[in-house]
Every structure is written in structure tokens, then in C-alpha cells.
Amino acid sequence: MQGFLMATLLVAAWGMAGCSGKTGQDAPAASVTPANVTLTPDQRKHIHVYTVAYATYHRTVEATGSVDFNNDQATAVLAPMSGPVSRLLVDIGDHVKQGDALALVDSPDYATAVTTYRKALTTAHTARRLADLEKDLVEHQGVARREEDQAQADAANADADVDAALKTLVSLNVDPKVIKAIEQGRPIAPISGVIRSPTAGTVVDRQITPGQLLQAGSTPCFTVADLSHVWVMAQIADSDLASVKPGDSAEVMTGVESQRLAGTVTKLSALVNPDTRLVPARVVVDNPQGLLKKQAYVSVRIQSREASKGLLVPVSALLRDDENLPFVYVVQHDGSFARRPVTVGHRVGDQFDIPAGLQPGEQVVVDGGIFVQFMQNQ
DSSP: OHHHHHHHHHHHHHHHHHHHHHHHHHSOOOOOOOOOBOOOHHHHTTOEEEEOOEEEEEEEEEEEEEEEEOGGGEEEEEOSSOEEEEEEOOOTTOEEOTTOEEEEEOOHHHHHHHHHHHHHHHHHHHHHHHHHHHHHHHHTTSSOHHHHHHHHHHHHHHHHHHHHHHHHHHHTTOOHHHHHHHHTTOOOOOOOEEEEOSSSEEEEEEOOOTTOEEOTTTOEEEEEEOTTEEEEEEEEOGGGGGGOOTTOEEEEEOSSTTOEEEEEEEEEOSSOOTTTOOEEEEEEEEOTTOOOOTTOEEEEEEEEEEEEEEEEEEGGGOEEOTTOOEEEEEEOTTSOEEEEEOBOOOEETTEEEOSBSOOTTOEEEEESHHHHHHHHTO
16 A cells, blocks of 8 residues: 555656646747846947937939830831832941931832823923913914813813922932932933931931832831930839829939939829839930930939928938847937837938837937947847
């Protein structure tokens, strides 16, 4: 009986020891709030603080973008005549003036247009001479008035044919000297078709090659654009859309010797990019030196014209904890420094807007925060 009681007590003692050990292992560790930091007067001399106050500012939105031509100042050049391309006279990147030749075309349209104009001139001359003769006969009662009216109508129709044939030559960019020679009845050399630039600018695209057969009015040949102004398509996040409006000023960083170009937001897209979930904003940028090239990636900083109000603190005041959450050190009534988590809003130059975590009049460490953090972790 005594042995049985002893065994029972040992089993109970072993059970109690086992339960006690398991409870100690599973107990959660108590969260520790960092204690305030108190510095000596000598250490305090190296700490600089900033008094938090409300301030009016203009929000700045950071974005990335890509360069595109200013499509309002880019012209597609179509083939004005049919025929095979005989020679290209410009390449991509060349600067041209209005009327400069871009390419030559072996086109039968020129021979047809010249012949049509010659025939129209001859017919008009004959019709006008006959109309004058009929008018003279009517005055001397040699013919009926009806015949004279018909002759005048034929002359007017012939003059209209001349005008139409002349417009065809002009649309084909025929040299005015050649047109003058046709009108004077002088022989002319065979004419090569010339594709000319309708505007001054830079050749930014070439879509034809020598030997390619062109169709008048439908084959695209070149694109000439004015590159003194370009478009930058900035990609705006949903959270920043309320801060961006047409008319806002923008600054584009080119990456070339840290040069920055001024621009203006002119339009916000009504659609979200389905791949990036961003909204394109069109920024028109002055590009006098041609630093911005099509499809180049750039950084864009847009400043809102609408004023906002908030608590601003210098960037140097913000620190990050082990979980990368922002905090600042706030001066307490006893002179110590307390760690305070904050919410970070928009950046304004070298300051951040703090929507939550601080009150006006409080002082935060802006220089020496790393040292305060080191002392707190000791």
C-alpha cells in the first residue's frame, strides 16, 4: 500500500513539472514599448529640433513617362502621284523646310498632266477665238443669237478645263517655270515626280524604299514633325489623380547632364491603362535643343496649382523601424525624446506632409535622430 502511494505521488509530480514547462514555452512574449531617451546637456547640443505647424503648399506628384511627337504638329506626307520611287533625298533625322524635295518618283501622272494641260490650253484658245467670231457675226446679223450663246458656253467650259488641268500640275508640285514653259508652247524635258515637304520640321519617319510602287493619295511616305515641342505621356497612379489637373506645371528630368525641361499638363486620359492600372497624362514640353527623343523614358514632377494645407516636417525628421514603418522623435515636457509613429503623405520639396501622428506646436528631431535612436537601443 505504501509503495502504491509513493508511485502515485511521483506520477503527479512528473505531470505537474511537465505542465509547468509547457506553459512557459507557449507563453507569448510581452511587447516592450521603447523608453524615452534622456540625453546629457553636452549630447543635447548636437540635437536640432523643428516646431511643427500648419502650412499651405502645392502638392507634387512624381511619375515616369515616355516621349512622343507632338501629334498636333506632325504631318504625314502621302504620295501625290503614282509610280515607282526612283530616289530618296532625305533620311530620318534630317531637317527640312516647307517645299523641300523628299523623294523622286518615276510617275506617268506627270506626262498625263502635262498633256492634259497642253490640250486644255489649245482647246480654250480655239473656243475663245470662235466665241469672239460668233459675237462679231451676231453684231452684223450673220448668225443667230443662239449660236453665239453656244460658242460662249463652249469657251467658258474650255477655260474651266484649263483651270482644272493647272490645279492638277500644282498638286503634283510641278515647278512654276515648267508650267510657264507649257503655257508659252515651249518644249520641256521629261519631268520626275517630286514628293515635297508640306511643312518645316524634322523627318521622323520614312515608310518608302527605292523601287516601291506608290499609289497617289493613299501611300504614306514620310512623317515630318516639329520637335521644338514634344509630348511626354506621364503615368499617374490612382491615388494622385485628384492632385493633377490640366494647366498644372511640370518638370521633366532628361537624364542628360541632369537637365530639366519645363512643361504643362494639357490633358488627362479618360481611360486606365489595363496593363499598368495607371492613367496617362499628356505633358507638352519645350524641346529647343532636341534633348527629348521619341520613346525615351523620363522622370516627371507635376506641381498642382490647387493649394493644400497640412503639417509639414523636414525629410530628415523621418526614420524607419525594423518593419520599415515611419516614426519621428518628439520632444517631451521633461526634455526627453519619445518615439512617435506617423503617417506620411505627399512630399513637398524637402518636406513631407504628416496627416496623422503629430500636433501643431510639437517639436521633432530633424538633426541627430540617428544618435537618439542609437541611444534608445542601448
